[in-house]
Amino acid sequence: MLPDYWLLLALVFAGGFAALILQQARSQSDSSQSRLGSGLLALAFLLGVQIGLRFELNETLVKLFYWGRGMLLVAWLGHGYARLALPGNSLLRKLTPALLAVSAVALALAMSTQLTQAQTWYAPAQPIYSQLGDLLATNRPTRWLALALNLYGLSAVGAVVWLARGQGTRNFWADLLALLALGLLAFAWATPSPELPRLYTLELVPPFLLFAAWRLRQQTR
Amino acid sequence: MKLNAKLLGFLALVALAVWLRMGQYPDLNLSVSNYDSDRYAEAGELGFPSLRFFTSIQQPTIAWVYQAVEPDSGYQITNISSPGDQLHPPLAWQPGFERITTLQAMVATLAWVALAWAVFRSIETPPLQYLAGGLVVLFGFSPQVVEWDYVMLSEPLAISLLVALLAVSIELIRSLGSEPAAGRGKRLALGVLWLLVSVLWVFARDTNNYMLPVFVVALVALRFWQPNRSQLPTPALLGFGLALVVLFVTASSLAQQSGRWINPFFNNLLDRVLPVAEHRAFFEERGLPVSEELLAEVGGNLTELSLFNLSDLVRWTEQNGTQSYMAFLASHPQWALQEFVEDSQYAFTENAQPFFRRAPEVTPGFLVYLGDLLHPTDSLIVWLVVIQLGALLWLAVRQGDRTRIGLALLFWLFFLGSVGTLFVSIHGDAAGIVRHALSSVLLFRLLLWLLPGYILDALAEKSANKNA
Numbered sequence: 051m052l053p054d055y056w057l058l059l060a061l062v063f064a065g066g067f068a069a070l071i072l073q074q075a076r077s078q079s080d081s082s083q084s085r086l087g088s089g090l091l092a093l094a095f096l097l098g099v100q101i102g103l104r105f106e107l108n109e110t111l112v113k114l115f116y117w118g119r120g121m122l123l124v125a126w127l128g129h130g131y132a133r134l135a136l137p138g139n140s141l142l143r144k145l146t147p148a149l150l151a152v153s154a155v156a157l158a159l160a161m162s163t164q165l166t167q168a169q170t171w172y173a174p175a176q177p178i179y180s181q182l183g184d185l186l187a188t189n190r191p192t193r194w195l196a197l198a199l200n201l202y203g204l205s206a207v208g209a210v211v212w213l214a215r216g217q218g219t220r221n222f223w224a225d226l227l228a229l230l231a232l233g234l235l236a237f238a239w240a241t242p243s244p245e246l247p248r249l250y251t252l253e254l255v256p257p258f259l260l261f262a263a264w265r266l267r268q269q270t271r
Numbered sequence: 272m273k274l275n276a277k278l279l280g281f282l283a284l285v286a287l288a289v290w291l292r293m294g295q296y297p298d299l300n301l302s303v304s305n306y307d308s309d310r311y312a313e314a315g316e317l318g319f320p321s322l323r324f325f326t327s328i329q330q331p332t333i334a335w336v337y338q339a340v341e342p343d344s345g346y347q348i349t350n351i352s353s354p355g356d357q358l359h360p361p362l363a364w365q366p367g368f369e370r371i372t373t374l375q376a377m378v379a380t381l382a383w384v385a386l387a388w389a390v391f392r393s394i395e396t397p398p399l400q401y402l403a404g405g406l407v408v409l410f411g412f413s414p415q416v417v418e419w420d421y422v423m424l425s426e427p428l429a430i431s432l433l434v435a436l437l438a439v440s441i442e443l444i445r446s447l448g449s450e451p452a453a454g455r456g457k458r459l460a461l462g463v464l465w466l467l468v469s470v471l472w473v474f475a476r477d478t479n480n481y482m483l484p485v486f487v488v489a490l491v492a493l494r495f496w497q498p499n500r501s502q503l504p505t506p507a508l509l510g511f512g513l514a515l516v517v518l519f520v521t522a523s524s525l526a527q528q529s530g531r532w533i534n535p536f537f538n539n540l541l542d543r544v545l546p547v548a549e550h551r552a553f554f555e556e557r558g559l560p561v562s563e564e565l566l567a568e569v570g571g572n573l574t575e576l577s578l579f580n581l582s583d584l585v586r587w588t589e590q591n592g593t594q595s596y597m598a599f600l601a602s603h604p605q606w607a608l609q610e611f612v613e614d615s616q617y618a619f620t621e622n623a624q625p626f627f628r629r630a631p632e633v634t635p636g637f638l639v640y641l642g643d644l645l646h647p648t649d650s651l652i653v654w655l656v657v658i659q660l661g662a663l664l665w666l667a668v669r670q671g672d673r674t675r676i677g678l679a680l681l682f683w684l685f686f687l688g689s690v691g692t693l694f695v696s697i698h699g700d701a702a703g704i705v706r707h708a709l710s711s712v713l714l715f716r717l718l719l720w721l722l723p724g725y726i727l728d729a730l731a732e733k734s735a736n737k738n739a
Contacts, residue, residue: 055647055719059655062402062720066727069398073731105640261730 056254057101064257065094071264082137085130086264090257093123093235097253110161117160121196122153124236127260128203131228134267135210135221142206149202156199159192200236207232217270224266231259277400281391284404285384291412292380295634299376300369301362301421303627304348308423311337312346312367325474326528332432332475333425340370348423354625361628362421375420375427382431383411385438393445393678394724396731403724406645410720413642414634416713418624425476426709432472433479433710434717437685439465444681447503448674462507466514473518477526478707481695482688483519487512489684527593533585535700536592537575542701543610544599545569553602557595560584575702600698607698614697615650618708622646622716625706645720652719659722660686666729675729682718682725689714 071087074080096119103115129149133142211225238252304312314334317324325331337346346367352358391404410416411434419427443461446453473480490512494505526532544550545561546569555561560583565573578584600607622643623629629639660683667675693711700707 055644055649055652058644059719059723062406062723063727066399066402066723069402070396070727070731073396073398101641101644102637105637 054101054104057097057104060253060257061094061097061101063254064090064097067257067261068094071261074268082130082134083264086127086134086260089123089127089130090260092118092126093257096123113160113163116163116192116196117157120239121156121160121192121199124203124232124239125149125199126153126203127235128206128232131225131232131260131263132206132210134264135214135225135228152195152199156192156195159195163192200239204229204232204236220266220270224263224270227259227266228263231256231263234259277397280401281388281404284387284391284401284408287405288380288384288387288408288412291408291638292376292417295638296414296417297362297421297630297633299373299420300364302365302368302372302423303350303352303360303362303421304365304368304423305352305626309348311423311425312348314338314341325525326530328529328531330425330475330477330531331525332471333428336374336428337371340374342367342370346371352422352626359626359628361630365423368423371423372421375431376417378428379411379417379420379431379434382434382438383407383416386411386434386441389438389441389445390721390724393441393674394728396728399724399728399731402727403721406720406724407717409641410645410717413645414629414639415622415624415642415646418627418629422624422626426706429472429475429479429710430713432468432475433714436465436468436472437714437717439468440681440685441678444677445674448672448677462511466511466518469515470518473522476710477522477531478692478695478699479710480519480522480526481691482685483515483522485684485688485691487515487519489680490515530589532593532699533579533588534575535702536588536596537578538700538702539596539698540578541569541573541575550599550603553599554595557591557598558587559591559595560587596698611694611697614704615653615693615708618693618697618704618712619650619652620648621705622648646713646716647719653715656686656715656718656722659718659726663722663726663729666726670729672729675725678725682722685714686718 068087068090071083071090075083075087096115099111099115100119103111126149129142129145133139136142207225207229211222211229214221214225234252235256310329311333314329314337317327317329317334317338319335319338324334327334329337344367347365348368349365350360350363352360387404387407390407391400394400394403416430419430439461443458443465446458446461469483473483490508493503494508494512540554544554544559545566551559551561560581565581565584568577660679664676664679664683667679689711693708696707696711697704
């Protein structure tokens with residue numbers, strides 16, 4: 051049996067780290083930290099949805115979960131982290147409404163996507179990612195947009211790593227940890243094989259990495 | 272104002288607990304018995320307090336409770352369950368036992384709410400208080416725990432008393448490390464309450480007694496490393512330690528005289544000694560009477576109950592059984608460890624009571640699923656707990672926070688004590704390992720969800736310190 055409790059453990063830590071970051075952001079009135087904290091809170095919420103979906107598959111919830119976890123999470127976390135690392139960057143500021151617009155389009159696409167017959171062979175003992183991958187396999191625009199958004203999130207943090215390479219070792223390591231966290235989140239989503247029983251370990255690691263990245267960034271402020 | 276908001280938040284958690292307990296589980300009039308239940312139903316025949324009471328086949332705490340709430344008409348066993356025989360009937364009304372179910376449910380509710388309160392109070396960061404307290408409530412009121420209330424055995428009260436002991440321990444450590452210092456009266460009251468719960472818990476299951484040496488060692492260590500002598504004076508520490516030693520020796524001696532251990536010993540003999548020539552030879556050297564007829568029956572219809580008919584064997588066991596088995600474990604450390612590791616994994620394979628069929632129309636499926644997440648059937652969690660315990664102690668020592676160091680060490684003590692009791696459970700009886708190891712395994716599972724709140728709290732304070 052798959053270790054489902056890893057998902058709950060990941061939820062507990064993601065929610066806890068989000069609470070710590072948001073508390074700090076509130077005490078410092080820092081909106082860039084709030085964005086990262088909200089991203090972690092969204093991750094915790096999505097882990098909760100995933101737990102619910104593993105108990106019972108609901109068509110609308112599957113589509114919303116695909117939209118939130120498969121399309122938006124990495125993109126917004128990457129965008130949020132980039133804004134934390136590069137607070138005054140005007141390009142990132144301008145990209146925010148664009149990302150909002152694309153997110154709305156993504157919602158429309160995900161909700162209008164027809165679920166394929168994969169639903170009939172849904173087996174609770176398998177990771178939900180592979181199920182969803184096949185579930186939406188026939189809908190190319192949705193999948194392509196999901197890939198593009200994930201790539202955006204990774205690219206945004208990748209660019210931060212590149213730009214921060216001369217800003218000191220701590221910042222560089224912080225950005226690298228954030229990139230690794232997003233890479234794992236994207237990988238966990240994209241991995242289609244149901245043969246990876248320990249796939250959920252990938253869900254547990256990113257909250258720690260993102261929190262560590264935030265802490266390292268805090269120390270250089 | 273702040274305190275009121277905090278109190279209201281905790282009351283919301285209590286409301287969740289009450290709603291879960293009262294609304295999602297079967298009626299408290301219902302119950303199920305096992306072949307061992309009749310010994311508790313007959314507890315009224317023993318006089319309390321008397322030597323006979325403490326050396327009878329019944330666990331003293333459980334017998335005392337059954338005796339205390341026994342109705343005039345007595346207990347009537349009408350619903351027998353025997354998982355070994357694939358007999359898992361639905362719950363049914365058994366005259367008299369509704370009092371036990373109600374009492375077990377009340378003690379369990381009090382214990383879990385007390386633990387949630389102790390955890391809530393000992394964590395300083397507000398959102399994390401709700402996270403940690405909420406996890407305790409969900410864990411304690413999941414079907415995997417609550418359903419034991421309907422089973423007429425020693426497990427339900429033993430679990431609740433362990434939870435209560437942990438709750439009082441957390442509160443005691445908090446009062447010892449708090450600034451400003453907690454009043455003498457409060458510390459004394461908590462100390463007395465701790466001892467009282469310990470006595471009840473130790474006498475609820477013989478295995479529990481083996482956690483006491485870990486506490487005694489911790490007290491000895493505290494004698495040489497007292498963080499604050501005014502808070503914990505040496506005479507109080509010595510008195511506490513002496514009380515624990517006396518409790519350990521008394522409970523061990525009474526258990527030995529009771530003969531409660533003979534049945535499990537015969538299980539060991541049948542499963543681990545007689546079938547293996549080398550093991551058998553070790554015991555034969557110490558006088559174990561093994562006849563050809565007995566050996567011919569091993570692996571066949573021979574049961575531990577039939578061994579009671581062999582008077583020579585019973586006599587030898589009463590005189591030499593315990594010492595011989597201890598000597599056997601000491602002289603076969605590799606085997607003992609291997610058996611412990613293998614059976615430990617087995618002890619994790621179930622997380623629900625096997626005595627009655629769950630009624631899906633009463634207990635929602637999602638609650639069972641959530642309970643399965645909170646009570647993993649994966650022995651890997653032991654290592655996850657070790658990692659978390661290590662992280663908590665490291666953070667606490669780095670910060671030099673007395674209360675947090677105390678709490679980290681307390682959780683280590685309970686963890687190590689549980690490893691000890693798991694070892695005793697496994698080597699004490701070759702049969703019913705999952706049920707006998709229940710308390711230890713439950714504590715590992717509980718620590719898995721209890722520790723994140725404390726670790727996150729330590730990280731919160733670190734970031735606050737940095738910014739101060």
